[in-house]
Amino acid sequence: MKYSGMAIVLHRLGRTEDAKTAMESLTTRYGENGVYQHAQVCTQWGDFDQAIADLNRARKVGDPGISQLKVDPLLDPIRDDPRFDELMEKTGFSTI
Numbered sequence: 743m744k745y746s747g748m749a750i751v752l753h754r755l756g757r758t759e760d761a762k763t764a765m766e767s768l769t770t771r772y773g774e775n776g777v778y779q780h781a782q783v784c785t786q787w788g789d790f791d792q793a794i795a796d797l798n799r800a801r802k803v804g805d806p807g808i809s810q811l812k813v814d815p816l817l818d819p820i821r822d823d824p825r826f827d828e829l830m831e832k833t834g835f836s837t838i
Contacts, residue, residue, distance in 0.1 A: 748761075782817065785820050786819070797817075811830065
């Protein structure tokens with residue numbers, strides 16, 4: 743999604759207010775359908791607690807993005823978190 747990419751890039755450029763605006767646009771425009779992308783952004787911003795919470799919510803609401811959980815490079819920073827392992831088990835990806 744365009745807003746998640748913008749939020750990540752703007753944050754890396756140090757334009758945190760613009761990044762927050764892009765994140766708000768993501769949430770406003772896509773709501774529950776964008777919760778997986780919200781988790782991607784939070785992961786890239788270093789907000790791992792929120793990212794894990796969003797991923798769990800994405801699983802519960804059936805966000806199709808969750809199908810990328812095992813291979814999404816944007817989630818690499820949280821792969822060592824025990825909560826991520828728990829999520830992998832809940833989704834059934836840990837056995838694949």
